Amino acid sequence: MTTNPPRIRTPRPVAGEHGPRESQAPRPSETGDAVSHGAGAAARISLGRVFKAESANYFLLLGTTLFLVVFGLVMVLSSSSVDSYLENAGFFGGILRQGVFALVGIPLMLVVSRFPLKFWQRIAWPALIGSCFLQCLVIFTPLGIEVAGNTNWLSIGGVQFQPSELIKMALVIWLGMILSLKRDRLDDWRHVLIPVFGVGGGAVMLVMIGGDLGTVMIMAGILFGALFFAGVKLRMLALPLVIGGVGALVVALSSSNRLTRIMSFLGTGCDEISGTISAACWQPLHGTWALANGGVFGVGLGNSKAKWSWLPAADNDYIFAIIGEELGLIGAIVVLCMFILLAFAFIRVMRSTGNLQVRVSTATVMVWVIGQALVNIGVVLGVFPVLGVPLPLISAGGTALLSTLIAIGIVLSFTRGSRPGVDSGQRADTGAAAR
Incomplete structure (x- = not known):
């Protein structure tokens, strides 16, 4: 009985020991596909990081703001056409x-939203000093322009703002910064009222000198709201x-x-029945008549009669x-309802942070x-009497729209x-206090 000798198998080279097998060598087309796939994935990851929001508050605030801006553009088109x-x-x-x-303000708002908290801490004083300097140009130089009895506009190079x-x-940035520094001394009026009404109140007085009482009231509300x-x-x-109330009455x-x-x-002077309507009563009366003409469902978009120079x-x-x-x-x-939703978004942001500067x-x-x-x-x-303040995000006005979006x-x-319970601003604030 004969037996066949065992067959000796030659081990095949394993990739990584003696080089890759010929069948496993990547072809140029496959290499290019892999590289392009990797680049596409990296691009998707990069874009994902750019547009990634850290909380639902971001989407709520951004979505409400964009709705009001788009709605405002539609209404500006209708009301300003004549x-x-x-x-x-x-x-x-x-x-x-x-x-x-x-188109300028919305991208600028998104760019500003990328800045860290430390940036606002550094820029607080320069921003307040620079803006007050421009306001001084309004009231103390010929560059200031008077509109409707208020000297509140500055013209530089043909550009008015x-x-x-x-x-x-x-003030939004500065008040948050200064009160966060005074967080341990908020019970001492010398460390609270003196800087807020001394520096912040001085900035408000510059606007008061220009005669814009409506804007001054809003800025005074900012000071008291921060406190x-x-x-x-x-x-x-x-x-x-x-x-402040007595001072506003005296100025008025x-x-x-x-x-x-x-x-x-x-x-006084608003007797529309006898036909004696003064110039000061003309606008409030026609505004009331426009609202009355709309009723419940309105006359239709673009069909206003009041906008025809009335x-x-x-x-x-x-x-x-x-x-x-x-x-x-x-x-x-x-x-x-949209402004109520906007207020709700602000309150959510305030409740989600433990940082005093962010909250203020x-x-x-x-x-x-x-x-x-x-x-x-x-x-x-x-x-209220006519104060001359626009409707934020809706009324026509470039400076007001840009400032509100920023x-x-x-x-x-x-x-x-x-993150809930872990706030980046709070960590930065805690680290600064430890130093």
């Missing part, structure tokens, strides 16, 4: 100007509040223009009257935007990197 045509700018002159500021809006943004949400005791705010009565507005608010500032201070006329009570309620700065932006919206709507409804971008920057 006046733009009469100014030889065409029917789309107003919306083109406002659209340019929106309001430095008071820059002061608002600077309230910082946890300062109410009894410390009582005396400054009384002094010292100007014939403002006094005329107050008298028209009280009904209602002054139809695309600015009285745009809410056009909203009520064209979209009716339903449209007006939608606008109110967010509160000041909320007081600014929501307070100004309520004042504007109150003026249109006849609750302020909201500051709050958006606070929502990035935050």
